[in-house]
Amino acid sequence: MSSDQVQAGGLTVTLRGAAGDASRTALETLGTDGVAARLAAKDATLWGPGAEAEASVRLGWVDLAESSRALLPRIREIAEAKRAAGLDRVVLAGMGGSSLAPEVIAASRGADLVTLDTTDAHQVRRAIGTDLARTVVVVSSKSGGTVETDSHRRAFEQAFTDAGIDPAERVVVVTDPGSPLAGLAAERGYETVLADPDVGGRYSALTAFGLVPSALAGVDVEALLDEAAAVAATLADDDNPALALGAVLGGFGGHDKVVLAGRTPAGLGDWIEQLVAESTGKSGTGLLPVVVEGVDAPGFTPGPDTHLVVYGEDAAPGADTADTLVTGPLGGQFLAWEYATAVAGRLLGIDPFDQPNVQESKDNTKALLESSNNGTLPTGAPLLVDGAVEVHASDPALLGDAKDLAAVLQALVRSVPEDGYLAVMAYLDRDAEGDGRAATVRSGLAALTPRPVTFGWGPRFLHSTGQYHKGGPANGVFAQITGEVTQDLPVPGRPYSFARLQLAQALGDFGALAERGRPAIRLHLRDRVAGLEELSRALGAVRP
Structure with a gap:
């Protein structure tokens, strides 16, 4: 070849x-x-007249290998001060472009970084309850209003205060100039590094969003910029x-x-x-x-x-x-x-810098949280219950005459069109359940269909493939997995808890898919351990 x-x-x-x-x-x-x-x-006309306005303020990433070097002295100063104070456990509270790059950087350089990009109450509890005395938290949000990150910040501030620790000693903020988070950080005396506003979130790996948490975790981020500079010289x-x-x-x-x-x-x-x-x-x-x-x-x-x-x-x-x-x-x-x-x-022939469909699920989530009575969300009655697993569907016809979980999964894979794909979206604890049955769901379903099968952790995929699910070709079939929360955690200053927020996000996205006619099922685990075991057995019982 x-x-x-x-x-x-x-x-x-x-x-x-x-x-x-x-x-x-x-x-x-x-x-x-x-x-x-x-x-x-940085010619903003490359993508046509309709994209020019957006592109004109989204091309700062092109020369970040040099422009981000101006941040290095300030980043080193913060990192050295935190390490001198004995703060060697770094937690990053961020979503999508604010978390994925630093997670890769830290892992590739052998540095320890706890990435908190979830609303799962169990996972958030663990992040807060582990070694708080030596923890520094990077609160990272481009808009300054990301609901998940705002909730993480509130929970950590409460935990630090309850432990007799001044949050100003432990919180480092990364955000865009003029954002609500920048204003709050200034009021509360939080160390702050402002990012380049002319770089979109998913292009921000080499901005403050990627560099600050990585440097705090001990990574030589200047070397990362040197690697990028070698490529930049050829572009x-x-x-x-x-x-x-x-x-x-x-x-x-x-x-x-x-x-x-x-x-x-x-x-x-x-x-x-x-x-x-x-x-x-x-x-x-x-x-x-x-x-x-x-x-x-x-x-x-x-x-x-x-x-x-x-x-x-x-x-x-x-x-x-x-x-x-x-x-x-x-x-x-x-x-x-x-x-x-x-x-x-x-x-x-598209604008690579906008994300027109991401807002749909966010709006649905907000509406659900505001309209729910006494904290109860409209989950609807399941169409089928098999052991610890409830089955819901955007259209009952999707399940056919399925009487058990194996038949549901068989109906699901058979509904994927010849040019389509199957997306699995798990609103679970990535740390506790990611290494177990949940991590094998993608490969288990992939073994049952020749079509591609994707896997995303909720709600972080909403800041990633969630745009494609709703804005891309209408050939996807969707399987959502939610789970019962046994130890909830309130979001300080908000009328909802993490469990309620997580479920509202799942239901909000499910509704956005249904509104667009995307076939979807929701598998709710009444007991997470038992439910995942039953899901695994059901996958093994499906006839290809």
């Missing part, structure tokens, strides 16, 4: 067979239009690897399922997933990222619409089977994928 390889700035992109053909064709068009140089120069060239990656992402006709396989850097697939899904999944089109455990993952079957991308700092397992192979250091990977996604947006 023929292959093309483009290498520069420590980054290598290798394209094989039809992927190479597609990239060459797209590169001709991009070269004729001068896209490489124009994007490197105006017509033969740069990031342009080749963007050309194949946006120009590989019919291959709209981008399967991401790679074990290092740890978590990079989840970061790419948000970047690509939220940037391209709109106006009924887009690229669906499917993060798998590896090219040898159980149930993974390449299809005619599947683009297999293997990534890694070095040649990764399965590299010889990839349509596209991307290798290079983490800082370079961040910048290259951002640049490639912007290029893919041009080829797909």
